[in-house]
Structures are given as C-alpha cells and as structure tokens.
Amino acid sequence: xxxxxxxxxxxxxxxxxxxxxxxxxxxxxxxxxxxxxxxxxxxxxxxxxxxxxxxxxxxxxxxxxxxxxxxxxxxxxxxxxxxxxxxxxxxxxxxxxxxxxxxxxxxxxxxxxxxxxxxxxxxxxxxxxxxxxxxxxxxxxxxxxxxxxxxxxxxxxxxxxxxxxxxxxxxxxxxxxxxxxxxxxxxxxxxxxxxxxxxxxxxxxxxxxxxxxxxxxxxxxxxxxxxxxxxxxxxxxxxxxxxxxxxxxxxxxxxxxxxxxxxxxxxxxxxxxxxxxxxxxxxxxxxxxxxxxxxxxxxxxxxxxxxxxxxxxxxxxxxxxxxxxxxxxxxxxxxxxxxxxxxxxxxxxxxxxxxxxxxxxxxxxxxxxxxxxxxxxxxxxxxxxxxxxxxxxxxxxxxxxxxxxxxxxxxxxxxxxxxxxxxxxxxxxxxxxxxxxxxxxxxxxxxxxxxxxxxxxxxxxxxxxxxxxxxxxxxxxxxxxxxxxxxxxxxxxxxxxxxxxxxxxxxxxxxxxxxxxxxxxxxxxxx
Amino acid sequence: xxxxxxxxxxxxxxxxxxxxxxxxxxxxxxxxxxxxxxxxxxxxxxxxxxxxxxxxxxxxxxxxxxxxxxxxxxxxxxxxxxxxxxxxxxxxxxxxxxxxxxxxxxxxxxxxxxxxxxxxxxxxxxxxxxxxxxxxxxxxxxxxxxxxxxxxxxxxxxxxxxxxxxxxxxxxxxxxxxxxxxxxxxxxxxxxxxxxxxxxxxxxxxxxxxxxxxxxxxxxxxxxxxxxxxxxxxxxxxxxxxxxxxxxxxxxxxxxxxxxxxxxxxxxxxxxxxxxxxxxxxxxxxxxxxxxxxxxxxxxxxxxxxxxxxxxxxxx
Numbered sequence: 138x139x140x141x142x143x144x145x146x147x148x149x150x151x152x153x154x155x156x157x158x159x160x161x162x163x164x165x166x167x168x169x170x171x172x173x174x175x176x177x178x179x180x181x182x183x184x185x186x187x188x189x190x191x192x193x194x195x196x197x198x199x200x201x202x203x204x205x206x207x208x209x210x211x212x213x214x215x216x217x218x219x220x221x222x223x224x225x226x227x228x229x230x231x232x233x234x235x236x237x238x239x240x241x242x243x244x245x246x247x248x249x250x251x252x253x254x255x256x257x258x259x260x261x262x263x264x265x266x267x268x269x270x271x272x273x274x275x276x277x278x279x280x281x282x283x284x285x286x287x288x289x290x291x292x293x294x295x296x297x298x299x300x301x302x303x304x305x306x307x308x309x310x311x312x313x314x315x316x317x318x319x320x321x322x323x324x325x326x327x328x329x330x331x332x333x334x335x336x337x338x339x340x341x342x343x344x345x346x347x348x349x350x351x352x353x354x355x356x357x358x359x360x361x362x363x364x365x366x367x368x369x370x371x372x373x374x375x376x377x378x379x380x381x382x383x384x385x386x387x388x389x390x391x392x393x394x395x396x397x398x399x400x401x402x403x404x405x406x407x408x409x410x411x412x413x414x415x416x417x418x419x420x421x422x423x424x425x426x427x428x429x430x431x432x433x434x435x436x437x438x439x440x441x442x443x444x445x446x447x448x449x450x451x452x453x454x455x456x457x458x459x460x461x462x463x464x465x466x467x468x469x470x471x472x473x474x475x476x477x478x479x480x481x482x483x484x485x486x487x488x489x490x491x492x493x494x495x496x497x498x499x500x501x502x503x504x505x506x507x508x509x510x511x512x513x514x515x516x517x518x519x520x521x522x523x524x525x526x527x528x529x530x531x532x533x534x535x536x537x538x539x540x541x542x543x544x545x546x547x548x549x550x551x552x553x554x555x556x557x558x559x560x561x562x563x564x565x566x567x568x569x570x571x572x573x574x575x576x577x578x579x580x581x582x583x584x585x586x587x588x589x590x591x592x593x594x595x596x597x598x599x600x601x602x603x604x605x606x607x608x609x610x611x612x613x614x615x616x617x618x619x620x621x622x623x624x625x626x627x628x629x630x631x632x633x634x635x636x637x638x639x640x641x642x643x644x645x646x647x648x649x650x651x652x653x654x655x656x657x658x659x660x661x662x663x664x
Numbered sequence: 665x666x667x668x669x670x671x672x673x674x675x676x677x678x679x680x681x682x683x684x685x686x687x688x689x690x691x692x693x694x695x696x697x698x699x700x701x702x703x704x705x706x707x708x709x710x711x712x713x714x715x716x717x718x719x720x721x722x723x724x725x726x727x728x729x730x731x732x733x734x735x736x737x738x739x740x741x742x743x744x745x746x747x748x749x750x751x752x753x754x755x756x757x758x759x760x761x762x763x764x765x766x767x768x769x770x771x772x773x774x775x776x777x778x779x780x781x782x783x784x785x786x787x788x789x790x791x792x793x794x795x796x797x798x799x800x801x802x803x804x805x806x807x808x809x810x811x812x813x814x815x816x817x818x819x820x821x822x823x824x825x826x827x828x829x830x831x832x833x834x835x836x837x838x839x840x841x842x843x844x845x846x847x848x849x850x851x852x853x854x855x856x857x858x859x860x861x862x863x864x865x866x867x868x869x870x871x872x873x874x875x876x877x878x879x880x881x882x883x884x885x886x887x888x889x890x891x892x893x894x895x896x897x898x899x900x901x902x903x904x905x906x907x908x909x910x911x912x913x914x915x916x917x918x919x920x921x922x923x924x925x926x927x928x929x930x931x932x933x934x935x936x937x938x939x940x941x942x943x944x945x946x947x948x949x950x951x952x953x954x955x956x957x958x959x960x961x962x963x964x965x966x967x968x969x970x971x972x973x974x975x976x977x978x979x980x
Contacts, residue, residue, distance in 0.1 A: 463864050487866040501864050504857040506924040515854050516866040518847060525846045569865065 165190035166322050166353045171220035173206055180206040181377045191351040193344060195364040198374035199398055199589035204357050208324050212244040213237030241321035245311045247330060251299045257310050258282040258295035261317055289316045290346050305336030312343060324355040341367055359589055361391050373397040399591035406594045407622030415439030418609035419578045421460060424469035428455040431634050432469055437609040442600060444624030445613045447653050452633040453613045454496055457580045461493035462486040473577050487516055490577035492570045502566050503554045510536040510550045512565050517572040539568035543599060560592030567599060582613045597623050629653050678973060679918055683933045690944050697947060710939035711828045715887040716910045718839040719880040721931045724914055726876055727856045727923030731787040733884050734906035735795035740765040740888030742798045745898035749810045762885045768794055769881020773874035798900040807898040817893035828890045840928030856923025913938050916966040
C-alpha cells in the first residue's frame with residue numbers, strides 16, 4: 138500500500154470522528170450532489186461520493202443506472218444540471234472535454250480512440266510531436282516513447298502500426314496515453330469486454346501499477362470477479378441514485394452487490410426450469426460456406442433451448458448467420474418442420490419462420506435514428522398493411538404490447554432507439570421478432586453481451602417463455618456459466634467443427650472446455 | 665428570452681419557423697413580392713426542382729445519391745418532343761418519355777444495387793452518358809414541337825392556377841404519404857439508418873434501391889415533359905446543374921446526407937426557400953452572378969444550422 142493512502146499520523150486515532158474526517162480529507166476525486174436530466178429521464182439525481190488518491194474505485198450498476206452519464210460529466214462531455222466535481226479540492230468547471238483533459242482526466246472508452254494507420258509512438262505523441270521547425274525527430278520520439286512505455290511496464294513496440302495490434306495491445310496504448318499525459322484521474326469503461334483472460338491479466342497488472350503511482354482509477358465493469366480482484370472501494374448506482382458506497386471492498390459479498398444493483402435479491406440468475414421438448418423443428422444438414430468450409434449438421438427440437446459454446450472464431454456465429462440467410466451458403470440444407478427454407482436472403486428465412494438476433498447489435502441489429510416503434514415493426518408490419526399502406530394505429534398498439542410484455546424501460550415508443558441502454562435495445566430486437574407471426578426457430582447470438590445482471594435474467598425469462606410456447610431456440614454464448622445455466626443441450630464448436638454434444642444432465646465445465654479448445658492451444662485464452 | 669428563441673430555431677420545427685419569418689419579412693419589405701402574379705410565378709419557377717426533390721428525398725434518405733437528374737430531365741424532354749413529333753401523338757410522346765426516364769433510373773438502380781458500384785460514381789457516369797444521348801439525338805440543337813397542344817401542358821390552368829403547380833402539389837402530397845404511411849417509405853428510412861440491420865430484418869435492400877432509382881428516373885421524366893412544354897421545345901442543354909439545386913433544397917429541408925432522416929414538409933420548405941431567394945433577388949434586380957454567391961451562402965447557413973440542431977439534440 139502506498140503511503141499516500143494513509144492520512145497523516147496525527148489524524149489517526151481511536152475516535153471515529155477523526156477517522157471520518159481523515160477519510161473525508163483524503164477524498165481526491167469528489168462528486169457532490171450531481172444531478173442530470175435528459176428529456177423524459179432523470180439520469181442522475183443527487184449523487185455524491187469520494188475516491189481516495191491511489192485507489193481503484195469500482196463503479197457498478199445496471200445499464201441505464203447512470204454510470205455512463207456520470208463518466209460523461211467527469212470527462213466534460215456533458216454538463217451536470219446540479220452539483221460539482223472536485224479534484225484535489227479544486228472545483229472543476231469544464232466547458233468541454235478538452236478542459237477535462239487539461240485537468241488531468243482521461244476516460245478510456247470501449248471504442249478506442251486511436252488512429253489505426255499511425256504507429257504506436259505517433260499515436261502517443263499526436264498533437265505534441267517533438268519537432269524542430271515542423272520536422273519530426275523520429276528517432277528521438279521512438280526512443281522517448283520506448284523508455285516511457287518501459288517505465289509504465291507496457292510491452293508494446295512503439296514502431297508498430299496500431300492497425301496491427303490486438304485489441305488488448307491497443308488498450309495498453311490508450312492507457313499509455315493517459316500515463317504520458319500524466320493523468321490524475323483515469324476512468325476505464327468496461328475495458329475487458331473484448332479482451333481474452335490473458336490480456337485482461339496484463340491489464341490488471343498495469344492497473345495495479347497505476348494505483349501505486351497514486352492515480353485515481355474509476356473502473357466500470359459488469360464483471361464481479363474483476364471488481365473483487367482490482368478495486369479498493371466501490372460505488373453502486375441504481376436508477377440514477379447512489380445505491381451503495383463501500384469505502385473498502387473487504388467484507389462485501391457478491392450477493393450484496395448484485396442485490397444493491399437490482400434493488401432485490403436474485404438467488405439464481407439463470408432460473409432454468411424443465412419443460413417438455415417436442416418433435417424436431419430445425420434440421421441443419423451439411424451447411425457450409427466461405428467462412429465455414431466444413432459442413433455442419435445438427436437438429437433442434439420444439440421447446441428446446443440449444444446452446445452453442447466455443448472460443449471466439451470457432452465458427453458459431455458464421456453457422457447461425459448462414460442458417461438465417463445473413464451470409465450466403467455454399468451448400469447444405471436447412472429444414473424447418475420438414476420444409477426446406479431455400480437458400481436465399483434473410484427475408485426468405487423470416488417468412489419461413491427462422492429469425493436471427495445477431496451478435497453486433499449496433500452494426501446489424503438496431504436502426505439508429507429511428508423510433509422504437511419502427512425498429513420493432515420493420516419486419517412484422519407487412520402483416521398489418523393493405524396495399525403497402527400502413528395502419529399506424531394498429532402499429533402503435535403492437536409496439537406498445539410488446540414493449541410492455543418485455544418490460545422495455547422507455548418514456549415513449551417514439552423514442553430514438555439510440556437513447557436506450559444495451560439491455561433495452563436487445564429487448565427491442567426481441568420485440569421485433571416476437572411481433573412477427575409464425576416464428577418457429579429463434580437464433581440468438583450472444584443474447585446478453587454488455588447487458589447487466591437484472592436485464593439478463595429478464596432476457597433468460599423471455600427465452601424460457603418462448604421455448605414453453607413451442608419455439609426452438611438456438612443460443613450462442615461465450616460465457617460458459619451462461620450456456621450451462623440456460624441451455625437444455627450444448628453443442629461445442631472448435632475450429633469450424635462441431636466437436637461435442639452434451640446433454641444438460643452431463644454438463645460439466647471441464648468437458649465442455651476441453652471440447653472447445655484446440656489440441657495445442659493453452660487454456661489461458663478462453664474468450 | 666434568448667434561450668427560448670434558440671429552442672424555437674433549433675427545435676423540430678425550426679426550419680418552418682425561419683421560413684415563415686423570412687416570408688413575412690420579404691412580404692413586408694420587397695415591393696411586388698406578395699402579389700398573385702408574383703406568387704404564381706414563384707411557384708412556376710420551383711416546379712422542376714420541387715418535382716425532383718420529391719424522389720431525391722427518398723434517394724438521400726436511403727443513403728444514396730443521384731447526380732444524373734439534370735441530364736435525365738433534358739433527355740426526357742427531348743424524347744417527349746421527338747416522340748410526339750414522330751408519332752403525331754402527344755400522348756404517345758409523353759408515354760415514351762416516362763418510359764425512357766424510368767429506364768435510365770432502372771439502369772442506375774441495377775448498377776448500384778446489383779453490381780455494387782458507388783451511387784455517386786454510377787450517377788456521375790450516367791449524368792454524362794444521358795446528356796450525351798440528348799445531344800446526339802438532336803445533333804446538339806433545340807427541337808421544336810409540331811403540335812401546339814403540347815404547350816397546353818404548361819399553359820393550361822385549373823381554378824386559375826397553372827397545371828404544373830397542381831402537378832407539383834399532387835406530388836408533394838403523394839410522396840409525403842408514401843414516405844410516412846407506406847412500407848416503402850419506412851423501409852427507405854430504415855435502410856438509410858442502418859442498411860445491414862435492415863437487410864437482416866427482412867428488408868429487400870437491393871430491390872428497394874432499384875425501385876427508388878427507377879422512381880427517381882420516372883419523376884425526372886415528369887419534370888422534363890413539363891419543362892419542355894414550358895420552354896416550348898426540347899433543349900439538350902436544359903437543366904444543367906439541376907442536380908445540385910435539388911440536393912441543396914433537400915439538405916436545406918433537413919434531409920440527412922448520412923441517410924435515415926427526411927420529412928416532406930422539410931423538403932417543401934427547402935424548395936420554397938431556394939425559390940424565394942431567387943425570386944427576391946430578381947425583384948430587387950440583383951445580377952445573376954451575385955445570385956450564385958447568395959445561394960451558396962444560404963446552403964452553407966442551412967447546413968450549419970442543421971449541424972447545430974443535431975448537436976443540440978445530442979447534448980440534451
């Protein structure tokens with residue numbers, strides 16, 4: 138523990154009063170009475186807490202709890218309606234992100250902000266190139282950056298292009314940027330969401346080092362184990378309010394945090410329940426294509442939830458995309474209820490009852506800039522039209538029905554979908570397919586990626602209901618506990634082949650993992 | 665006070681507010697502006713741009729672009745005149761022109777959707793090809809109309825208002841309906857918002873694009889026929905630079921070049937603002953050369969305003 142963590146000795150006494158005062162004095166980053174409203178939503182109301190110097194502070198909460206808004210206020214991207222941010226006792230009055238930057242606040246977003254075509258060193262020196270008369274001293278720059286990276290314990294070659302780096306390495310470069318700017322406060326927004334566990338471990342070591350340097354780290358994550366591994370203290374937000382603040386993380390339990398986040402006890406987030414499984418509904422027979430050369434075959438039954446597990450790149454998404462017509466098939470057949478669905482476009486598959494909720498919501502799920510209503514009805518409205526003319530009243534009713542049924546939290550169905558949290562966006566995509574008539578097979582790729590605990594169990598519940606109604610559901614997930622928690626049967630994929638089939642009664646972490654790993658690969662890189 | 669003005673101007677109806685203010689201002693200050701004769705003249709002058717803006721709006725809303733409209737208008741005007749002369753029937757001439765326009769649009773659509781060539785490049789090419797065809801067919805000269813009945817298309821009046829203005833009004837209503845109340849319109853906006861998501865949601869994106877361009881070509885023919893009737897001949901050099909006026913009017917009307925955002929009222933206002941600016945400058949005897957500069961600045965100002973509006977929405 139660095140010395141700066143401890144208050145001066147004369148303040149340390151047995152009386153609670155002095156200790157309390159010390160704790161207050163040592164709050165280096167302080168939010169007090171922060172409130173912020175968006176039209177129809179109170180994003181934050183009266184949030185106050187402090188973070189000590191040299192602490193890694195966890196910021197947790199469901200999507201939509203107000204974490205992102207708080208970070209936007211900290212980084213000058215949005216202005217608080219009320220309340221102040223203080224750093225080292227100074228009240229910060231940002232007009233822009235630039236001001237926050239100058240005050241030593243660096244936020245590292247999920248989408249990294251690096252120029253892919255430039256080298257690591259060029260990225261790090263962007264805006265402050267060491268130049269004489271406009272001519273950059275490259276050798277000096279590389280030498281300087283190399284030394285600084287070494288000091289920070291980051292092993293990335295400064296002469297490499299950022300485009301060639303892995304996502305983990307890019308994250309290191311972002312952090313290096315923060316370090317070189319001598320940032321006092323570094324906020325990391327779900328930094329491990331696209332890292333392998335080995336890369337995550339390197340990141341954690343780096344964060345430990347930053348802590349020892351006496352910086353303040355705000356760490357936002359949905360992953361409880363990471364929070365326990367890294368954080369010294371913790372704040373939980375719920376519905377824009379401070380739900381809990383833990384000065385120290387010792388003695389805090391997982392269950393406690395989860396219930397603070399959702400505001401109720403969640404004993405079993407999976408909530409799996411047995412249900413009758415009917416006849417074969419989906420038959421996939423020798424499907425293959427450009428990205429998945431080995432023909433794959435499997436079946437899914439009515440009322441069954443079939444899981445696909447595997448490492449990233451094992452071919453699971455590629456397989457489901459070919460089944461749903463999102464990517465072209467080179468060969469093979471897909472039959473639903475014994476009828477071939479043809480080999481065409483998504484439109485054809487949808488009419489035959491096969492729909493896909495794809496992995497990348499932002500890229501190929503939601504339609505930005507359009508309302509929830511339109512996002513829901515884009516496909517199913519063909520049942521409501523006459524000669525191509527819309528029935529707006531009926532459309533509104535359908536949208537309302539499903540928004541209510543799936544408990545989407547939104548002020549209005551006319552809201553732009555971009556304003557919703559990830560969990561609610563995912564629910565809207567599910568609404569899209571629930572409002573379709575005659576869906577028989579639901580393919581879901583990573584149903585809960587980037588979604589918080591409370592919304593997760595709601596989405597599982599929806600899947601169970603649909604299965605009970607007789608749909609065949611195929612789920613891809615990279616989270617082993619999730620696949621094991623919600624599926625009736627698991628197919629494991631490894632390097633483009635289905636390598637194992639395991640029934641719920643035989644679920645076992647070791648055997649599933651073993652089937653997912655290629656022979657020579659190390660167990661460390663489970664994505 | 666200032667914040668409420670800001671809200672009004674940057675709000676959803678901001679453009680309409682500005683339009684009404686500007687209209688009131690010029691009505692009061694510019695002599696001869698608010699007269700029946702000038703108003704009809706003003707509307708006549710925006711017919712070509714207004715008609716094409718209807719379909720250009722769909723094109724832009726779907727994240728596409730069409731530069732070939734000016735050439736297509738001239739080409740279709742030529743076809744209408746020449747086919748009328750050759751067959752001796754104005755009806756057949758018009759029919760041929762409509763088919764020719766739609767064919768050019770269909771060609772654009774197929775190349776863009778099926779051969780996956782960028783819309784900007786494709787229509788830049790057809791813009792030149794079609795202009796070339798118009799010039800070749802008449803050897804570069806204007807072609808007169810044999811049957812004077814052809815003039816009646818532009819000259820005839822209904823309830824004291826010339827037919828082309830009725831056509832324009834009808835198209836505004838029809839395309840406003842198509843955009844807001846039909847699957848075609850909603851799918852167009854969805855495609856512009858996120859083409860890949862729309863495809864996966866079952867929208868036949870290729871088909872939609874082909875249809876949009878075909879429709880655009882067809883509407884160019886309508887504009888071409890009306891224009892030929894008004895200028896009493898087929899002019900191979902007619903409507904040069906029209907594509908930029910149309911796109912300007914749409915952008916002025918709040919249609920996003922990034923796709924996914926368009927309103928018919930916006931486009932109407934955009935068309936009218938361009939028309940009024942020109943009309944007022946004519947009434948004030950401002951030289952044509954200066955008019956270019958003013959038009960450019962109006963466009964820049966509109967885009968700037970639009971930018972401020974979307975960032976105001978973002979910050980809220």
